Amino acid sequence: MSVINVGQAAVLGVVEGLTEFLPVSSTGHLKITEGLMSIPVDDKAVVGFSAVIQVGAIAAVLLYFFKDIVRIVSAWGRGLRNKEERYHHDYKFAWWVIYATIPIVIVGLGAKKLVEGPLGSLWVVAASLIVGSGVMWAADQMGRHKRGEDDTTFKDAMLVGSAQILALLFPGFSRSGATMSTALILDLDRVAATRLSFFLGIPALTGAGLYELKDALGTGVGAAPLAVGTIVSFVVAYASIAWLLKFVAKHSFNAFVVYRIVVGVLLLGLLSTGGLSS
Secondary structure (H helix, E strand, O other): OOOOOHHHHHHHHHHHHHHOOOOOOHHHHHHHHHHHOOOOOOOHHHHHHHHHHHHHHHHHHHHHOHHHHHHHHHHHHHHHHOHHHHHOHHHHHHHHHHHHHHHHHHHHHHOHHHHHOHHHOHHHHHHHHHHHHHHHHHHHHHOOOOEOHHHOOHHHHHHHHHOHHHHHHOOOOOHHHHHHHHHHHOOEOHHHHHHHHHHHHHHHHHHHHHHHHHHHHHOOOOHHHHHHHHHHHHHHHHHHHHHHHHHHOOOOOHHHHHHHHHHHHHHHHHHHHOOOOO
């Protein structure tokens, strides 16, 4: 019998789609939702399910940024064949995304048991939500928002890509929150920071989903819940991406900061009173 039924998978798909690219921590929200539905958050199959439905959200990014991705990949292909094309920013950017993914892959493989074990606790999620909020607020205040997407450099990509490790080790910190905050500290504007976070997330999240697929299918999650969760995640994530890019063009990240603190405090309260098990 599947540890997650189709109805629960649909709910988790909505949560994943809404929170994967918003700087509020999809992992944290998934763990909280799983806890409220009495799904064992540390079950190997559940961890695998969470990673696999991220592929739906990534598919939404691929579709939303399809033209940009084709442009970048085409420039990369031309650069491999023609030395003169290697001075093009898109060619360099393609390599930067590849290089910037290496740190998260190394840490992800090396710390897998730790991440799935003690670091997966809801106490860690709650603390990370609150601490991450402070980092986000400070980054938004410190950043001068003067550099656009065409101004990104190899250093920017490596630092922002490496920031994903924070979210990996501390569920609740938020991959989007960590990467966007780092980009803001580097003086990228909010739209450029958000788009860079999207592009750097594609290989890391896709790889994680494919890597965990065997665990999700082989240890207690049926094909139907996986399919439903992934499809729902895709639809909701596409709408979330479109909304977020419009939002950050005119607003600060303060609304997300306040929301994260509220959720973190409520989670601490539920854990302290026994309303949720860590």
